[in-house]
Amino acid sequence: MLAEYAVQVEHSRGRRHPEPSHPYRDDFQRDRDRVIHSRAFRRLEAKTQVFTRRYSDHFRNRLTHTIEVSQISRTIAAQLGLNVDLVETLALVHDIGHPPFGHAGEKALDTAMRQHGLFFDHNLHALRIVEDFEIRYAAFRGLNLTFEVREGIIKHSHDYSAAEHPALAEYLLDQRPPLEAQLIDLTDEIAYNTADLDDGYESHLLSLPQILEGVPGFARFFAEVQRTYPAAPEKLLFNETLKSYLNRLVTDLITTTQAGIAASGMRTLEDVRRYPQRLAAFSAEVEVERRTGKQFLYDNLYDSFALAPEKDDAERVVRELFAFWMEKPQALPHQYQEKSAEDSLPRVVCDYIAGMTDHFILEQYERHCGAA
Numbered sequence: 516m517l518a519e520y521a522v523q524v525e526h527s528r529g530r531r532h533p534e535p536s537h538p539y540r541d542d543f544q545r546d547r548d549r550v551i552h553s554r555a556f557r558r559l560e561a562k563t564q565v566f567t568r569r570y571s572d573h574f575r576n577r578l579t580h581t582i583e584v585s586q587i588s589r590t591i592a593a594q595l596g597l598n599v600d601l602v603e604t605l606a607l608v609h610d611i612g613h614p615p616f617g618h619a620g621e622k623a624l625d626t627a628m629r630q631h632g633l634f635f636d637h638n639l640h641a642l643r644i645v646e647d648f649e650i651r652y653a654a655f656r657g658l659n660l661t662f663e664v665r666e667g668i669i670k671h672s673h674d675y676s677a678a679e680h681p682a683l684a685e686y687l688l689d690q691r692p693p694l695e696a697q698l699i700d701l702t703d704e705i706a707y708n709t710a711d712l713d714d715g716y717e718s719h720l721l722s723l724p725q726i727l728e729g730v731p732g733f734a735r736f737f738a739e740v741q742r743t744y745p746a747a748p749e750k751l752l753f754n755e756t757l758k759s760y761l762n763r764l765v766t767d768l769i770t771t772t773q774a775g776i777a778a779s780g781m782r783t784l785e786d787v788r789r790y791p792q793r794l795a796a797f798s799a800e801v802e803v804e805r806r807t808g809k810q811f812l813y814d815n816l817y818d819s820f821a822l823a824p825e826k827d828d829a830e831r832v833v834r835e836l837f838a839f840w841m842e843k844p845q846a847l848p849h850q851y852q853e854k855s856a857e858d859s860l861p862r863v864v865c866d867y868i869a870g871m872t873d874h875f876i877l878e879q880y881e882r883h884c885g886a887a
């Protein structure tokens with residue numbers, strides 16, 4: 516049962532290259548399957564989310580993070596009467612443009628590009644992947660995804676201005692994205708703000724007292740859980756608390772978004788698109804908690820002393836390899852050398868590096884720049 520403001524697949528603006536319909540999968544279901552079967556999607560498994568494999572084999576990588584975002588997004592979308600297939604597709608594709616080595620790799624790639632007056636943006640890169648780099652079909656380049664999926668890739672987390680990005684004009688930049696896309700940025704936050712506490716605690720980089728002090732909401736649930744399970748070991752108390760904390764974020768996102776929809780009086784998808792603000796939101800109270808919790812993770816985990824050496828290594832590997840291929844483009848694989856006829860060399864080198872997994876880039880580094 517879809518709400519009237521949901522995206523209806525039969526009203527999709529369609530694909531760049533029209534295709535016959537499938538007998539039992541609609542266009543968004545097919546897009547989801549195309550994303551899952553793409554090479555860039557499979558590579559997420561070997562890309563760092565926060566922790567490299569050095570820490571543990573069971574911490575999140577970009578693929579398991581992506582699956583968690585998808586699971587959380589589907590639950591919320593169903594409650595809001597949104598198009599679950601579109602939401603699932605957008606969740607599965609949302610990190611496909613990420614380079615190796617998590618945030619450090621992205622920063623290093625952007626820094627390298629800025630020296631040539633260019634920049635790296637993972638959403639724009641994701642669009643290039645699905646439009647151009649995936650070569651699977653005889654009839655066209657890319658995955659030939661529907662307009663709504665491509666629009667969601669561009670608009671889920673960021674408003675791009677039409678003046679700065681004329682190439683994106685077709686994506687209705689003066690309008691809000693559908694609620695299906697608006698959700699993704701917030702479900703992404705729910706997923707990593709909880710998962711990174713989990714992995715941070717498990718890695719012993721974050722202690723329970725530290726989390727109780729620094730993450731509002733967490734302490735309140737912990738007290739409750741302790742009363743319910745006075746004899747449970749700390750790790751299980753932590754797990755139960757994290758579960759309640761995640762649940763609170765999800766429930767708040769559902770109820771606040773529902774209230775916003777009701778208060779705005781919007782009925783149709785067109786109303787969502789024309790509304791001056793995004794309507795998917797946390798309540799003011801939870802929004803403050805979310806920001807505090809996120810800042811806690813920056814201060815105590817992402818920017819921690821413990822993770823600094825790996826981040827420095829990551830930045831050095833990206834920086835030196837980028838410089839190496841700029842100087843010796845003849846050492847690039849043949850298809851990338853050919854691409855530099857159409858695209859500038861920095862863009863080609865950037866595309867090559869951005870597609871790499873963590874271990875592939877380390878292998879390249881060893882071959883071209885000496886041991887990592």
Ligand code: MG
Nearest residue numbers: 580609610703
């Ligand atoms: Mg993400």
